[in-house]
Amino acid sequence: MFVKVFGGAGFVGNHLVKKLLSEGHDVTVFDMKKPKVLGANVYDPTKGETSWYNKAKFIGGDVTDYKQVYYAISRGDFVVNLAAVALFAPAEQDPHITASVNVAGAVNVMKACIENKAAHLVYTSTGSVYSTLAKPPFDEMQPVEYSSNSMYGMSKLFAETAIRHYTDKQSLTILRLPHVIGPGKFWGANTFIVKLLAGERPVIFGDGLNKNDFTYVEDVVQAIELALKKQAQGVFNIGSGASRTTHDFLNIARQCTDRMDITPSFAPARGVDFPVFEYDITKAKKELGYNPKFTLEQAIQKTCLEWNQWL
Numbered sequence: 393m394f395v396k397v398f399g400g401a402g403f404v405g406n407h408l409v410k411k412l413l414s415e416g417h418d419v420t421v422f423d424m425k426k427p428k429v430l431g432a433n434v435y436d437p438t439k440g441e442t443s444w445y446n447k448a449k450f451i452g453g454d455v456t457d458y459k460q461v462y463y464a465i466s467r468g469d470f471v472v473n474l475a476a477v478a479l480f481a482p483a484e485q486d487p488h489i490t491a492s493v494n495v496a497g498a499v500n501v502m503k504a505c506i507e508n509k510a511a512h513l514v515y516t517s518t519g520s521v522y523s524t525l526a527k528p529p530f531d532e533m534q535p536v537e538y539s540s541n542s543m544y545g546m547s548k549l550f551a552e553t554a555i556r557h558y559t560d561k562q563s564l565t566i567l568r569l570p571h572v573i574g575p576g577k578f579w580g581a582n583t584f585i586v587k588l589l590a591g592e593r594p595v596i597f598g599d600g601l602n603k604n605d606f607t608y609v610e611d612v613v614q615a616i617e618l619a620l621k622k623q624a625q626g627v628f629n630i631g632s633g634a635s636r637t638t639h640d641f642l643n644i645a646r647q648c649t650d651r652m653d654i655t656p657s658f659a660p661a662r663g664v665d666f667p668v669f670e671y672d673i674t675k676a677k678k679e680l681g682y683n684p685k686f687t688l689e690q691a692i693q694k695t696c697l698e699w700n701q702w703l
């Protein structure tokens with residue numbers, strides 16, 4: 393496949409590019425910065441050797457510039473759009489940039505796919521589109537909310553709505569991702585690992601009893617690959633299919649980093665966090681053949697093992 397990955401320099405993008413290249417696909421990254429894995433021999437700690445060479449191409453560009461997006465896509469390309477302002481705080485602080493990247497950028501990629509006759513588009517959305525009235529485990533038919541507590545969630549839902557309007561013209565998969573974890577990510581729950589490795593106290597928002605669907609990045613990459621190969625149509629929840637508390641995550645991370653002596657500090661709960669966030673992934677299993685392979689324990693262990701590789 394000829395694959396164009398928009399936002400390929402980000403956390404999920406780097407892992408996706410590495411996997412696609414290892415399988416012999418022709419991969420081009422479109423981003424404002426170069427991906428970490430570009431042209432690098434990557435060390436595999438499980439084998440004790442460098443196991444592959446990254447031959448990814450790179451286009452420096454901005455998804456808010458339609459001309460740049462248009463000329464990056466060729467007829468028959470498989471396109472993955474990961475480009476986003478994805479952190480809650482920056483999205484809230486600069487709604488204009490958030491809307492430009494997350495909404496207008498998504499529409500630009502969709503329009504360019506249509507005009508250049510791309511084979512298929514995979515767009516990565518988020519579980520933050522779901523309403524606080526949704527009942528876990530969330531399936532794809534649960535209510536969504538345009539007035540959620542998260543500017544990030546609202547922008548992704550607007551983007552979903554806009555690009556789904558054109559599914560009669562372009563083959564499209566929308567993947568609603570959970571809380572993705574893994575090496576190379578320095579925010580979200582992964583900050584627990586960052587803090588512990590530095591000998592610092594992690595911060596828990598609220599009482600730590602809220603539950604989340606923590607999913608390892610390789611499982612997310614699996615879902616994206618399946619969506620590309622099957623050219624699946626529609627919206628799919630992608631996650632681990634289970635929910636664990638913040639305390640669970642922290643305690644496993646303390647064990648893996650051998651920092652059981654470090655205790656957390658606490659901060660007020662955030663409005664963007666669901667009390668219980670858990671996906672129903674039945675549809676993805678049935679229609680994509682998706683099968684998550686990592687438990688939370690395995691995901692955190694692998695993250696710690698490979699941490700230095702992705703610095």
